[in-house]
Each structure stands twice: as structure tokens, then as C-alpha cells.
Amino acid sequence: GKRSAHFAARYHQLEVLEEIVKRKGDLQARDRKGLTPLGHAIEGESYEAAEYLVRNGCKASAEDLVALRKRQGGPEKEKMAALLGYDALDPYVHPDTQKETLSEGELAQFLEATTLNDRITAAERLPFEKLLSAREPLPLIFCLIKVCSLSHKSYQDQLHPFIIFAAKKFPKLRDAEGYTFSHLIASIPLRFEFKELVDLSLRNNLGQTPLHIAAREAPEASFEMLLSLAKPEDLEAVDQFGRTPLFYAVRGNRPSIVRALLDKGANVNHYDNQHFPPFALAFFKKHSKVLIPLLEWCDVDVPFTIKGQEITPLECLAANEMTEAFVFALKRHPVGGAKAEKRKEIPFLLAERGDLEGTRHMMKAHRSLFFEKQDKMFPWDRAALRGHLPLLDYFCREVPEFFKYGEDLLWHAALGGQREVAAFLVEKGILEHISDEAKEKAIAAAGVSNCKETARFYASLFVKEGEKGHVYEGASKAIESAIALNRVNALSHFYEKGEFPVEMELGSQMPGLHLAASQGSLEAVKYLSARPDANPYQIASKNGATALESAAQGGNPTALRYLLEKFAPPVETVNEKGETLLHLATRSGRLANVMLLLDQGYDLNIRDGFGYTPQEIAAIEGRRDHLELFLLMGADEDSIERIVGRAKSEAAKGTHLQGHFEGVLSVVEKFRAVSSQCGEGETPLHLAVRSQHKGALTLLARSSVLEGKDGKGQTPLHLAAALGDVNAVRILVGHGAKVDEKDIDIAKQQGKDDVAKLLESLEGKVYDACA
CATH class of the missing domain: 1.25.40.20 (Ankyrin repeat-containing domain)
Structure with a gap:
């Protein structure tokens, strides 16, 4: 609670x-x-x-x-003080301290005294040893002064004499936080007689002097009285954070105190331990009132560091919504020549925000800086990218050579998806001033933008102008980017109205469907293949391949499967070189595509126009994983002999390919070693189990008789149980093999406890191999 x-x-x-009260x-x-x-x-x-x-x-x-x-201070504070009843809360008679310190009789003489001298005399008679034993965290003496700070006149009249006497008697007395009388007096309304009691050299536990405290919270009249006592070293005194009294005035958002300190000679360019000047503190606290006096004195072109990046005060103002302060600083600190180079970033910061007023004054002060590029753009390019129309209109009117420097304006508007900016620029006649290359860049950027309206505006704009040639070039770049990113919305910008035919070859010398198929961009493949003018058998000029052939050579079996199901080409279909899709997938090293095509029924023993089967191509290319799969899937003996013969011949030459063909020979030898272990009547599925090749086992399990037995009456599942192959068991059961008692007994007899437990859990159940 x-x-x-x-x-x-x-x-x-x-x-x-x-x-809680209840x-x-x-x-x-x-x-x-x-x-x-x-x-x-x-x-x-x-x-x-x-x-x-x-x-x-x-x-x-x-x-x-x-x-x-x-x-x-204010009415709320007075209202709260009246509610609490300070007569009852006076530390002299506070319940927390009364029993430990002073009796009512001891207090009476002091509280009832009427003249200043009588009160001082009464204060001298008070037993200070009792006052100093008051409860923590603050001794009672300090509580008295803090009561006085409430500005109740009656309490000030009663306590001021006591404060004068106590401060003289204990000038360096400290509380738990290191505060002295000087610190506490600095925070309350001062009387003239207090002035000589304050020692500005004393510090509390945080290294703060009385001037630090007064700058933050003392009334203005009191602060001026203390400031008149300050020496130069008092103005430059730093606390443990490296901050001078000026920082405390800034933190308290007290412009008159800030101005008084600066007039007295406080250093406006002092940096604290975080390497921040007073300006940075005012900026982060958003204390706009103190910015103006600081800007009168500080060097607005000297950078400070924020998160490892240097930035000047002028850049801070330009990058944020502080136009009034920015304009003041610009007028107050005019510079020219080499010094103006320090401000070259500012036009871009103003353009980023669309600050029209700030840009006007910056243009008057430093016009030349607007014609220098940064990150390959001018300030008006940044405005176009962010969609700041009023600022662009100002540039258009103020800069006669605007379009001369506006080659990339349409491109940046497209990148930002700024349709209204593009329409404004076209209305102002930009198309008459920019090159065809700039137009290509613009439409390419619009094509992949997330703004559909912008893309359509650019496409319809250029087509209407009859500029088909460079539009197609620009569109092809956009389409290629959209395909690579799998963005169907972007593709629809170009193909929906039929202005860009699907069979149009892009910059890659391939139609969109072929490019999407080769890159495996499934969503793009689905969209383009569904277009009424899509032609999957069109020959691309780059590689002489159809869309299906491009997919077979690509890296996404899902895209290939989609095209196979949609267009269902005969498995014996060959290209002009006599190659099937299986030959092409093997040559490109796409094992997942090879497995898919084998599953679809493609013949692994068919020869291309050069007389090579897919397994021979795998051997020539050194694709051992492909070759191992083909051997297990039933490569004919003639192909195997040709592979061995060529491999031995090439290995004997001792060329740089020797290791390549020795690896091929080791695959064949391993296959023959496994085959030699096969008993009478073993099927290819038994052989796949023995080889522990998951790919071949999966494919054969889909098309073979799972319960086929060898000469000893063993099924492939019996063999997997005997070998203790968990993966083989899961694949076979997942494709429909039935678990019986014999499978479990075989696993137990061979000491394959993991497999036995798995088989017991699967007995009589249908196991999902995919899961």
C-alpha cells in the first residue's frame, strides 16, 4: 500500500x-x-x-x-502552504523534532521578541547543540531557513535575525548534501544584511556554489545582489558535471538571469563534461526564451558533438522548427568568404523541413551556397523529394537558372512519390529543359515507388508526349527492379493499360516473365503468367531460353512448379539443342529443381543433341550431389561406364581438373559398394535406404511399392529399422509404409533403441513426413 x-x-x-483510507x-x-x-x-x-x-x-x-x-512561487504554492498550516509545521514545534530538541518555553523568548536586537539576543540563548541534533536528513537550522523561503512575511520577520546569527556562528556548517548557509540563503529573497553572510566560494557535494543555486531559483533582485559580489572565478566555477552558473540559469529557463551573467562576463562558449555548451542545453530543453540572449554572444559556427556527430548551433536551429531564433542568429552573425563554407549544410536542412521563411533569409545572406551539391542533389531536389511545394515555388521564382540546375527534380519527386510536385514541375515547363536520360530515370523511379498514382502519372505523362523510346528504357529499369523486389503493385503500373506489352524485352534482353522465372520471383511469375498476352514459349534474346527453361535454370523450385502446373509441357519437350528441362537444371546446379523434375517424371537417361544424359552432365560439371542422386534414381549402366571412362582418362592427365574427376570416381565407387551389399531381389528403394540419401529416398518413396520385399522377405522399412536410420523411417512411414511388429523387433534386435521407440509410437498411425 x-x-x-x-x-x-x-x-x-x-x-x-x-x-487506501477505507x-x-x-x-x-x-x-x-x-x-x-x-x-x-x-x-x-x-x-x-x-x-x-x-x-x-x-x-x-x-x-x-x-x-x-x-x-x-505563485498562487498555487501559497494555496498549498495555507492548506498545510505552517504554524503547525514550523520546525521549532514540528512533532518530528519537538521531543528531541527544544521545549515550548525555550522557543517562547525567541518567538515573542518584538525588536530586531531582542530577537538576536534571544537567538544567542538558544541551545544550538539541541538544534544540531534534529532528525535527518537536514539539521533543524536548515529547516528554519527553508521555512523562511516560503516568502511568508511573518516567518521572515521571525527567522531573519536567527539566520543572521546562525550564519555568522556556523558559516561552514553543512547538511547531508553539503549545503551551507550560503547555499540556502542564495535561494531565498535576500535582505541587505544577508549580503555579507554569503561566501560564493563554498561548494556542496555536487560541486555547486551559491551562485549556481541562485542562478537556478533565486528571485531576480536577490540574484543581482549576489552577482554584484561575484568575481570572474565565481562566474567560471564548475560543478562535478563541468557546468558553470550560466548552465543553471539556462536550465531554469531564466532569460534575464542569462543576460545578466553574460553582461557580467560569463563564458557562453564553455563546454561541460558532455562537450555541450549552454546553447545545447537550451536547445535540448526547448527553452526558446533563453536562446536569443545566448545567440547574441555565442559563436553559431563552432560545432559541438551529439551522438558522435558534430553540429553547429546554426545547423541545430535550421534543422528544427526554430525559425525566429535562426533568423535572429543569421542577422546577428553575418559571415562571408571562407567562413561561409561552414554553413553549406544549412540550405539542405531548411529544405528538408520546407522552411520558407528561413530559406528566404538564408538566400539573402548566402545565395552561392544553394548552388553547391551535397549527396548529388541541390536544396530544391531535397524539397522535391519531401514534397514541399511552397518552397519549390519560391525557388522557381527566385532562381532564374532553376531548371538549369533541375536535371534530377522529376527523379527525386518520383523517388518520394510526390505526384503533386511532379504535376507542378510539368506545369512550369520542366520537360523542355531536361534530357531524355533524366526522363528515363524519373519513370524508372516512379515505377518502383510505393505511390501508385505517382507511377501512373509519370507513365501516362510520357506516353501522351509520344516519347515512347526512352519511356520504354526507363520502364524496363523499373520493371526489372519491381521483379527483383517481387512487387506486383509496381508491375501493374505498367501492364494494366496495355501500354507496355508483357512480351517486351527489358534491358536484360529478357521479357518480364522470363526474368521473373530466372530470379525465382514467385509473385511476379504468377502476375505475369496470368496476363492474356503472356507467352511462356517465347525465346529470349539473351539466353535463347523460354520462361520454363529460365525457371529450370533459376533458384526457386516453387516458381518452376507453378509454371509446370500452369502450362503442363510434355516431359519429352526439348529445345533446339535437344535438352530437356532436366538437362538445364543439372547444368545450372539447381538440385531442388532437379528433384522436382524427377518427381514430375522427367527421364534421367534421355540424351541431348550432344549425346549426354543429365548424369553425364553432372559428372562433367563436377556436381557430385546431383550425380549421387541420379545413380540412386536408376541411371543406366551405359551412362555409368561412360562417366567412369571419361573420369579416369581426365584424372590420368594430371591437369587442374584431376581432383574434380577423382571426386566423380569416388561417388561412383561408393554407389557400387552400396549396390554390392544388396541382396537378391532388392529394389531401388532398398538401395536408397542403404545409401542414406534423403533426396533419392523421398522421390522413390513417392513412386515405388513401399511394401516390396527382397529375396529375404525384407521391406525397405525392415532395412531402415535394422540400420537404425531415423530419417529413413520417418520418410517411409510418411509416404504410407505400415509399421508392424517385425519392424520393431528388428530394431530391438540390432540395438537401435531410438528407432524402436519411434516405430512403437507410429504403429497403427499415419505419420506426416512433411511435418
Whole structure:
């Protein structure tokens, strides 16, 4: 309940407080800072919660009183002080300290004194040893001064004499946080007689001097009194964070204090431990009031570092919505010549935001900087990319040579999907000033943009102008990009109205369907093959292949399967070289495509126009995994002998291909060794189990008799159980092999416990091999 009471008080949750009171929760519980729920209500400026707590008996602790002192002055603070009743909370008679320190009689003489001299005399008689033994975190003396800071005149009249006497008697007395009388006096309304009591050289635990404290929270008149005492070293004193009093005035958003410090000689270009000047602190805190006095004095072209990147104050203002401060700094700090080069980034920062007012003043001050490129673009290119029409209109009017430097304007508008910008530029006559190459770039960028309307605008614009040649070149780049990214929406920009035929060859010398098939872009393949003018048998000029042949040589078996199912070509179909799709997939090293084609019924023993079977091509190309699969799938003996003969002949030559063909020979030898172990009547499926080749086993399991037995009456599943091959068991059962007691007994007899357990779990069930 402690945490919820504190939280509810801070965030105005009266219903939660009511529930805590009903449950008789502890309203006096303190957190780590010593604050009660009442203190959290004070910090959260929740008067209603504070009133409810007081009404239910909650009393403020000394720490709660400190929290009230720290609040900024005004009616709310006065209202909260009146609610708490400071007569009852005066540290002299506070319940937390009364029993430990002073009796009412000891206080009476001091509180009842009427003249200044009488009060000072009474203060001298107070037993300070008792005052100093008050409860932590602050000695009672400091509590007295903090009460005085509430600005209640009656308390000031009573306590000022005591403060004067105590400060003289204990000038260097410190509390737990290292605060002295000088620090505390610096934060309250000062009287003239306090002036000589303040020592500006004293520091608290954070290295802060009284001037640091006064810059942050003292009334202006009090601060001016202290500032009159300050020496140059007091103005440059830094705390443990490397910050001078000027930083504290900036943090408190106090422009008059900032100006007073600067007039006195405070260093505006001092950097703290994070290498931030006072300007950076004002910028991050969004304290616009103090920016103007800082900009009068600071060097706006000297960079500071943010997240490892250097940036100047002027660039900070240009990159953010601080136009008024930017214009002031620009007028206040005019530069020319080589120094102006430091500001070359600013036109682009203004263009990024579309800051028209800032751009106008920057153009007057540094017109030449607008004609220098950065990242291959001018400021108006950046404006086109972001879609800032008013700024583009200004450039168009202000810069007579605008289109001379606007070769890439349409391209950047397309990249940003800015249709309105493109229409504006066309209306202004940009097409008469840019090259055909620029138009190609623009339509290519529009084609792959995420803005459909922009792409259609560009396509219809150029076609209407009758500029078909370069439009097709630009469109081909866009289509190629869309295919590579598998973006059907982008493709539809060009093909929906029939202005760009599907059979049109792109820059890659391949039609779109062929390119998509070769790259394995499935969604693009589906879209293009569904077009009424799609022709999968069209021969591409680049590789002389059809779309199906391109897919077979590509890397996505899903795209190949889709085309095979859609167009269903005969398996014996060959090209002009006598090659089937299986030959092409093997030559390209696409094992997944090879397996798919074998599953579709393609003949692995058919010879191409040069007399080679797919397995011979695999041997020539050194594709051992392909060759191993073909051997297990039933390569004829004649092909095997030709492979062995050529491999031995080439290996004997001792060329750089010797290792290549020795590897081919080892594959064949391994196959023959496994085959020699086969008993009478073993099927290719038995051989695949023995070889432990998952690809061949999967393909054969789909097309073979799973229950076929060898001469010993063993099925392929019996053999897999005996060998302890878990994968083979799963593949066979997944394709329909039935598990019986004999399979389990064989696995147990051979000591293959894992396989036996698996078979027992699968007995009488249908196992999903895909899962």
C-alpha cells in the first residue's frame, strides 16, 4: 500500500486514496527521500489530493516541507502552504523534532521578541547543540531557513535575525548534501544584511556554489545582489558535471538571469563534461526564451558533438522548427568568404523541413551556397523529394537558372512519390529543359515507388508526349527492379493499360516473365503468367531460353512448379539443342529443381543433341550431389561406364581438373559398394535406404511399392529399422509404409533403441513426413 498511496497522491487518483483510507492504509509512510504521500501530492501539484490527505490526518514531514520550498512561487504554492498550516509545521514545534530538541518555553523568548536586537539576543540563548541534533536528513537550522523561503512575511520577520546569527556562528556548517548557509540563503529573497553572510566560494557535494543555486531559483533582485559580489572565478566555477552558473540559469529557463551573467562576463562558449555548451542545453530543453540572449554572444559556427556527430548551433536551429531564433542568429552573425563554407549544410536542412521563411533569409545572406551539391542533389531536389511545394515555388521564382540546375527534380519527386510536385514541375515547363536520360530515370523511379498514382502519372505523362523510346528504357529499369523486389503493385503500373506489352524485352534482353522465372520471383511469375498476352514459349534474346527453361535454370523450385502446373509441357519437350528441362537444371546446379523434375517424371537417361544424359552432365560439371542422386534414381549402366571412362582418362592427365574427376570416381565407387551389399531381389528403394540419401529416398518413396520385399522377405522399412536410420523411417512411414511388429523387433534386435521407440509410437498411425 505504501507505493500505491504515494503514486495516487502524485497523480491525482482520489479514488485510490479513498480505497487506501477505507483499508486503513498507512498515510504517513515515507519513501527513500523521506516523502510521505502528502509530499508526493506537493510535488505533483495535486491540491485536491493534498487536501484529502490532510483531512484524513496525514501530517507533513520535514522533507515534505522541503519539497514545498522547491516549488516555483505563485498562487498555487501559497494555496498549498495555507492548506498545510505552517504554524503547525514550523520546525521549532514540528512533532518530528519537538521531543528531541527544544521545549515550548525555550522557543517562547525567541518567538515573542518584538525588536530586531531582542530577537538576536534571544537567538544567542538558544541551545544550538539541541538544534544540531534534529532528525535527518537536514539539521533543524536548515529547516528554519527553508521555512523562511516560503516568502511568508511573518516567518521572515521571525527567522531573519536567527539566520543572521546562525550564519555568522556556523558559516561552514553543512547538511547531508553539503549545503551551507550560503547555499540556502542564495535561494531565498535576500535582505541587505544577508549580503555579507554569503561566501560564493563554498561548494556542496555536487560541486555547486551559491551562485549556481541562485542562478537556478533565486528571485531576480536577490540574484543581482549576489552577482554584484561575484568575481570572474565565481562566474567560471564548475560543478562535478563541468557546468558553470550560466548552465543553471539556462536550465531554469531564466532569460534575464542569462543576460545578466553574460553582461557580467560569463563564458557562453564553455563546454561541460558532455562537450555541450549552454546553447545545447537550451536547445535540448526547448527553452526558446533563453536562446536569443545566448545567440547574441555565442559563436553559431563552432560545432559541438551529439551522438558522435558534430553540429553547429546554426545547423541545430535550421534543422528544427526554430525559425525566429535562426533568423535572429543569421542577422546577428553575418559571415562571408571562407567562413561561409561552414554553413553549406544549412540550405539542405531548411529544405528538408520546407522552411520558407528561413530559406528566404538564408538566400539573402548566402545565395552561392544553394548552388553547391551535397549527396548529388541541390536544396530544391531535397524539397522535391519531401514534397514541399511552397518552397519549390519560391525557388522557381527566385532562381532564374532553376531548371538549369533541375536535371534530377522529376527523379527525386518520383523517388518520394510526390505526384503533386511532379504535376507542378510539368506545369512550369520542366520537360523542355531536361534530357531524355533524366526522363528515363524519373519513370524508372516512379515505377518502383510505393505511390501508385505517382507511377501512373509519370507513365501516362510520357506516353501522351509520344516519347515512347526512352519511356520504354526507363520502364524496363523499373520493371526489372519491381521483379527483383517481387512487387506486383509496381508491375501493374505498367501492364494494366496495355501500354507496355508483357512480351517486351527489358534491358536484360529478357521479357518480364522470363526474368521473373530466372530470379525465382514467385509473385511476379504468377502476375505475369496470368496476363492474356503472356507467352511462356517465347525465346529470349539473351539466353535463347523460354520462361520454363529460365525457371529450370533459376533458384526457386516453387516458381518452376507453378509454371509446370500452369502450362503442363510434355516431359519429352526439348529445345533446339535437344535438352530437356532436366538437362538445364543439372547444368545450372539447381538440385531442388532437379528433384522436382524427377518427381514430375522427367527421364534421367534421355540424351541431348550432344549425346549426354543429365548424369553425364553432372559428372562433367563436377556436381557430385546431383550425380549421387541420379545413380540412386536408376541411371543406366551405359551412362555409368561412360562417366567412369571419361573420369579416369581426365584424372590420368594430371591437369587442374584431376581432383574434380577423382571426386566423380569416388561417388561412383561408393554407389557400387552400396549396390554390392544388396541382396537378391532388392529394389531401388532398398538401395536408397542403404545409401542414406534423403533426396533419392523421398522421390522413390513417392513412386515405388513401399511394401516390396527382397529375396529375404525384407521391406525397405525392415532395412531402415535394422540400420537404425531415423530419417529413413520417418520418410517411409510418411509416404504410407505400415509399421508392424517385425519392424520393431528388428530394431530391438540390432540395438537401435531410438528407432524402436519411434516405430512403437507410429504403429497403427499415419505419420506426416512433411511435418
